[in-house]
Amino acid sequence: SQIYIGQTQEASKDKLSVSNPQTNKILKTDETKSFFDEDKATTKSEILLTSKQKTTSYLAIIIIVLVFVLASGVYVWKNQTSINTNTLVINTATPTLSPSNNSKQIELLRYWLEFTPPRKKEIDKIVPINKADISVIPSDYYFKFHFLPNQSGYLYILGVGKNDLLMNFLSNTPTSDTGLKSNKINLGEKITFPSGVASSGEDRVINLGGIPGKETYSIIFSAQPLTSPNFLNSKPGYELTQKEFAEWEQFRASAQVAKVTIESGNQEVSSLAKVVISKVKPEQPVIFNITFEHN
Structure with a gap:
C-alpha cells in the first residue's frame, strides 16, 4: 500500500x-x-x-x-x-471499586474505513463505501481511515509497504501528502487519514496497487507523544530495518492491547468499530490492528 x-x-x-x-x-x-x-x-x-x-x-x-x-x-x-x-x-465517601467497576471498559475511539472504486469515466458518479466490517474488497479500490477519538492523544499508523516491509504511514512528522500537520488527535474531533484534497483537486487516498493481498495496519494510540522507538520520528514512507523491526516487536509486546467491537451505523456509515480498553495509562501506549483482504 x-x-x-x-x-x-x-x-x-x-x-x-x-x-x-x-x-x-x-x-x-x-x-x-x-x-x-x-x-x-x-x-x-x-x-x-x-x-x-x-x-x-x-x-x-x-x-x-x-x-x-x-x-x-x-x-x-x-x-x-x-x-x-x-x-x-x-x-x-469515595466508593470502593467492586470487581464489576474494575472491569468497566473505556472507549478510546471509533473508526471506519472509506473505500472508493476507481472512476472509469469522467461522468461516472463515485459512491464511497463507509464501513468498519470489511472482509474483502477489490484490489483496485482506494481507501482512507476515519477516526473519532474519545480521548485526546497521539496517533500512529504502520503498515506493510510495497517491499513487504513494515512502513510508517503516520508518525510524529507527517508530510504534506498526508494532509495533516500533526498526528495529535483531540476528543470529539474527527480525523481522516489521508486528509483533504491535493493541489490537483483529487482526494488524498491510499492505493492498494491493484494486486490481491491482505492488509494489516497497526494503529498506535498514546496519551503522550512517543519518542521511542526512534523510527516513529521518521517520515511517512520510511521502511523499518531488521533491527528496527525487532524494536517494534518489543514495543508491541509491552503495549496495552485494545478490544475492538463492530456496531451498526447509519445511512452514511453502515458500521463503526469501537475500540475499548480497561484503563487509560499515560505511560503505556495502546495498539490494535485493522485487517482486510482485497482481490
Whole structure:
C-alpha cells in the first residue's frame, strides 16, 4: 500500500387556694375567739402551708416529668443526629471499586474505513463505501481511515509497504501528502487519514496497487507523544530495518492491547468499530490492528 493522490401545664390555682369550710364557720360565729379552731387545730397558716406543700409537690412532679421528657428528647435527638451523620459520611465517601467497576471498559475511539472504486469515466458518479466490517474488497479500490477519538492523544499508523516491509504511514512528522500537520488527535474531533484534497483537486487516498493481498495496519494510540522507538520520528514512507523491526516487536509486546467491537451505523456509515480498553495509562501506549483482504 502507498499513499496516493486519487478519488443536570399549669396547676389549678383555685383548687390550691380554697379555705377550709370549718375555718370559715368559726370566724363568722365568734369573731373574738382565737383565730383557730381548738378541735380541728387547723389554722389558716396551716391551710396555706398545706396548699404551698401541695403546690410544691405538683411543681416537683411537673419538673420531674419535664426533665424526663427533655432527657428523652435529647437522647432521641442525639441518636438521630448520629444516624444522619453516619449516613452523610457513607454517602460522600469515595466508593470502593467492586470487581464489576474494575472491569468497566473505556472507549478510546471509533473508526471506519472509506473505500472508493476507481472512476472509469469522467461522468461516472463515485459512491464511497463507509464501513468498519470489511472482509474483502477489490484490489483496485482506494481507501482512507476515519477516526473519532474519545480521548485526546497521539496517533500512529504502520503498515506493510510495497517491499513487504513494515512502513510508517503516520508518525510524529507527517508530510504534506498526508494532509495533516500533526498526528495529535483531540476528543470529539474527527480525523481522516489521508486528509483533504491535493493541489490537483483529487482526494488524498491510499492505493492498494491493484494486486490481491491482505492488509494489516497497526494503529498506535498514546496519551503522550512517543519518542521511542526512534523510527516513529521518521517520515511517512520510511521502511523499518531488521533491527528496527525487532524494536517494534518489543514495543508491541509491552503495549496495552485494545478490544475492538463492530456496531451498526447509519445511512452514511453502515458500521463503526469501537475500540475499548480497561484503563487509560499515560505511560503505556495502546495498539490494535485493522485487517482486510482485497482481490
